[in-house]
Amino acid sequence: MRIKTHIPNFITLLNLLSGILSVYFSLTGDVRLAGLLIFVAALFDFFDGFAARLLNAKTPIGADLDSLADVVSFGVAPGFILFQMLRYSLGQDFLPVENPGYLPFVAFAIPLFGALRLAKFNVDDEQSDSFKGLPIPAQAIVVASFPLIVLHCFAGSQNLYLTLLTNPWFLTGSGLLLSVLMVSNLPMFALKFKGAGWLANQTPYVFLLLALVLLALLRVPAIPLIVLLYLLVSVFQAVRK
Numbered sequence: 001m002r003i004k005t006h007i008p009n010f011i012t013l014l015n016l017l018s019g020i021l022s023v024y025f026s027l028t029g030d031v032r033l034a035g036l037l038i039f040v041a042a043l044f045d046f047f048d049g050f051a052a053r054l055l056n057a058k059t060p061i062g063a064d065l066d067s068l069a070d071v072v073s074f075g076v077a078p079g080f081i082l083f084q085m086l087r088y089s090l091g092q093d094f095l096p097v098e099n100p101g102y103l104p105f106v107a108f109a110i111p112l113f114g115a116l117r118l119a120k121f122n123v124d125d126e127q128s129d130s131f132k133g134l135p136i137p138a139q140a141i142v143v144a145s146f147p148l149i150v151l152h153c154f155a156g157s158q159n160l161y162l163t164l165l166t167n168p169w170f171l172t173g174s175g176l177l178l179s180v181l182m183v184s185n186l187p188m189f190a191l192k193f194k195g196a197g198w199l200a201n202q203t204p205y206v207f208l209l210l211a212l213v214l215l216a217l218l219r220v221p222a223i224p225l226i227v228l229l230y231l232l233v234s235v236f237q238a239v240r241k
Contacts, residue, residue, distance in 0.1 A: 004057050005055075005062075007051055008048045008057050009061065011051055012048040012065050012066050012069050015044035015048065015066075015073050016041075016068070018073055019038070019073025020072060022037035022038050022080075022081070023080050025037065026081050026083070028095070029093075031084050031151070032148060032151045034147070035081055038077055038078060038081075038144035041073035045066070045137055049066075063122070067118045067121075067122060071114060071115050073140065075111035075114030075115055078110055078111075078139065078144060079108045079111040080107070081107075081144060082171065083108065084104075084147075086100075087100050089167060089168040090103065110178065113180070114139065114140075114179075116183050130190050132186070132187060132188070133182050133185065134182050134186070134188060134227075138230060142178060142224050143174075143175070143178070145224055146165050148223075149165055149220055161221050181231070186234065186238075187237075187238040189204070189233065189234050211226045
């Protein structure tokens with residue numbers, strides 16, 4: 001019986017390992033792999049909570065470990081990716097990291113505000129069925145998608161995505177905006193289903209349907225738009241109430 005209490009914690013440690021490896025690959029210049037590892041961390045972050053509920057193995061240690069892992073995987077790791085993306089937008093190669101200037105260090109607002117967001121979440125009992133502020137994994141997924149879009153989908157071509165994601169001021173503004181959204185009191189819906197019925201789950205169903213349409217049409221570039229959609233649907237739901 002005691003072994004099952006360690007299963008969610010083991011999955012959380014895999015989340016943490018993914019975040020550590022993401023930081024490592026950012027520092028070695030492989031920002032595409034660093035971004036992919038954040039998506040892997042997000043999967044482990046989902047499954048550790050799922051396993052804890054399924055096995056009835058929620059523990060205080062598990063909750064603290066989850067927050068510590070999230071600081072690394074969804075705070076420090078995307079901070080380093082954005083740091084490298086800012087250097088790239090300023091005409092520097094991903095390696096070597098020499099004399100980056102001052103602007104790329106703005107990226108580290110993300111781990112600072114991310115840690116503050118997690119601390120606020122841990123002491124707020126009202127954030128069970130909804131959130132206040134942008135969840136830290138959503139912010140990390142946006143940043144993780146930047147190198148995937150630039151290096152995989154649109155390398156060597158000129159279009160709006162590439163223009164924006166290689167513009168240092170767009171990247172700086174995005175990092176600061178995501179940081180502020182994490183610690184804001186903006187009400188955000190939680191992607192949780194109350195049974196399978198339509199009436200009790202209209203918002204999650206509509207969001208998932210629109211997200212799938214965007215993914216089918218745009219693939220990887222849809223990821224930031226899906227998070228933007230999440231923000232807009234949350235605001236619409238809050239205003240409607």
